[in-house]
Amino acid sequence: MDNGASSYRRFLDGDESAFECIMKELFRGLVFFIDGFVHDTHAAEDIAIDAFSDLVVHRHRYNFKVSLKTYLYMVGRSRALDYIKHRKVIDFVELSEARAVADDTAALEEMVLADDRKRQVNTAIAKLPEDMRVVVHLIYFEEMTYEEAAKVMKKNRKQVDNLLYRAKKELRIILGW
Amino acid sequence: MRNLNECQAEVFRRSEKRIKARKQRRNHILMACIPLVLCITLFSAFLLPGVLPEDAKDAGIADGAVGGLTENKSESLACAYTKIDVIGNGISLSYTKASDVLSISNQLASYMVNEPENSTSVDEHPRGDDFKNESAEDIYTGTTGATSAAGAGYVITLTLHEGGTIAYRLSGNTLLDLAENETYKLTQAQLKELNELLGIK
Numbered sequence: 106m107d108n109g110a111s112s113y114r115r116f117l118d119g120d121e122s123a124f125e126c127i128m129k130e131l132f133r134g135l136v137f138f139i140d141g142f143v144h145d146t147h148a149a150e151d152i153a154i155d156a157f158s159d160l161v162v163h164r165h166r167y168n169f170k171v172s173l174k175t176y177l178y179m180v181g182r183s184r185a186l187d188y189i190k191h192r193k194v195i196d197f198v199e200l201s202e203a204r205a206v207a208d209d210t211a212a213l214e215e216m217v218l219a220d221d222r223k224r225q226v227n228t229a230i231a232k233l234p235e236d237m238r239v240v241v242h243l244i245y246f247e248e249m250t251y252e253e254a255a256k257v258m259k260k261n262r263k264q265v266d267n268l269l270y271r272a273k274k275e276l277r278i279i280l281g282w
Numbered sequence: 283m284r285n286l287n288e289c290q291a292e293v294f295r296r297s298e299k300r301i302k303a304r305k306q307r308r309n310h311i312l313m314a315c316i317p318l319v320l321c322i323t324l325f326s327a328f329l330l331p332g333v334l335p336e337d338a339k340d341a342g343i344a345d346g347a348v349g350g351l352t353e354n355k356s357e358s359l360a361c362a363y364t365k366i367d368v369i370g371n372g373i374s375l376s377y378t379k380a381s382d383v384l385s386i387s388n389q390l391a392s393y394m395v396n397e398p399e400n401s402t403s404v405d406e407h408p409r410g411d412d413f414k415n416e417s418a419e420d421i422y423t424g425t426t427g428a429t430s431a432a433g434a435g436y437v438i439t440l441t442l443h444e445g446g447t448i449a450y451r452l453s454g455n456t457l458l459d460l461a462e463n464e465t466y467k468l469t470q471a472q473l474k475e476l477n478e479l480l481g482i483k
Contacts, residue, residue, distance in 0.1 A: 128290050146283060154292050161297035162304070209283045 108174035117164060128157065131174055134247060135181050137213055141242060142185035142235075146209040152188055156180040175253045178243070182257055229279045230272070237272035240265055363387050363440045368480050370436035370452075375481055386479050387440055390450060393457060393466045393476075436482060452476070 109130050115123035132153060140149035156177055160167065167176050223246065230238045236258070243254040244265075255265045284292070363383050368375040377383055435453030442448070451458040455473050457466040468476065 124293075125290060128286055128293070132286060132289060150284065150289065154289055154296060157289075157293045158296040158300060161293065162300045212283060 108172035109177075110169055110173045113160065113167065113173050114169075116160075124161075127160075127173065131177055132157065133213070134174075135177055138178060138242060138247070139181050139185045140210065140213065141238060142182070143188055146213055148188060149185070152184045153181060156184055171256055172253065174247070175249065175256055178247070178249075178257045179259075182239075225280070226276070229276055232279055233272055233275055236268055237275065240268045241272050241276070244269060362443050364443055365441040367439040367441070368436050368482060369439070371482075373436075373482060382479075383440075386438075389476055389479055390438070390440075390457070393468060393472065394459075436480070438480065452480075 109127045112123040112126040112130070116127070135156065136146070136149045136153045139152050140146055143149050143152070159180055160177075167173065171179075226241075226245065230241050233241065239258060240254060243249045243257055244251070249257070251262050251265050251269075255262050258265065260268075364378065366377040366383050366386050368377075377386060435451055438450040438452060440448045440450075449460040451460060455468045455470070457468055457476075458464070459466070
């Protein structure tokens with residue numbers, strides 16, 4: 106599995122249906138990942154759409170040196186951080202709307218994390234600091250290598266290693282395992 | 283939450299919008315660049331030559347210079363002269379008026395520029411040949427070829443601002459550059475003109 110790189114190559118060669126494969130394979134995961142930053146499913150979806158639209162607009166920006174998934178997660182993370190930076194006003198929403206958002210988040214979690222145990226871990230990692238949460242998410246949920254996770258997080262391998270070690274320690278305490 | 287197909291449609295819709303915006307931006311930049319390039323071209327074609335100093339403009343002509351002086355160079359040299367002295371045959375004249383100095387030095391410089399047609403080097407031509415027809419011209423100077431060769435005629439000394447001098451000897455129709463040791467044969471008209479300028483008719 107090349108995480109969408111071959112599909113993207115086909116898309117560049119003019120096969121529009123290949124983009125659908127990429128979307129199916131990576132879109133929900135990316136939305137879920139971005140939601141971890143912005144804590145808003147709709148905004149996360151919006152950012153993910155922008156990240157995918159980058160693939161269409163800047164067709165030769167992705168150079169196939171990393172997997173397409175890593176590239177998309179890098180773009181997604183940077184766009185999410187940008188969104189957080191520029192979100193100056195705290196939006197006040199209706200209670201019913203807030204409930205709908207919470208439902209969407211739960212539905213998304215259910216879609217991405219089929220395993221009960223994984224969902225349990227996901228609830229626990231929400232209590233971790235951001236860097237630890239992201240590293241656990243990328244390694245355990247997205248099954249990325251340490252190198253790929255380091256690329257997405259703009260850190261080196263050693264930093265990822267340390268973060269993961271500390272995150273595991275914290276998780277053991279939270280989950281009581 | 284939208285379904286996957288809706289999201290994909292949204293991706294393509296946004297992509298098209300962004301591509302269109304990029305094209306528009308590119309066109310705007312081009313539209314701004316064309317007049318800018320035109321302005322730069324016009325500026326360099328019409329205004330720059332006027333702004334540049336004379337020496338820089340005519341650097342290329344220096345290759346075709348005769349006797350180490352071009353017309354423009356000699357013009358600029360002319361401005362550097364402060365005084366012209368004419369001594370010989372019992373007269374001693376001195377010109378310090380800027381217009382006189384300029385016209386005499388310009389006249390001398392013009393002979394140097396025309397050197398290939400009517401001047402010869404002393405080394406290339408024996409003095410006897412040079413002054414073969416000199417007696418015919420002596421109506422202006424009252425000297426003979428023999429006396430010219432011996433140093434008679436007029437010595438024209440141009441004094442520079444810095445204090446240095448450039449000297450010529452006018453013997454009959456022959457103008458001798460004492461520094462370069464080159465002679466310039468003047469035509470009747472040129473000689474008459476020079477004599478009038480120098481006031482030695």
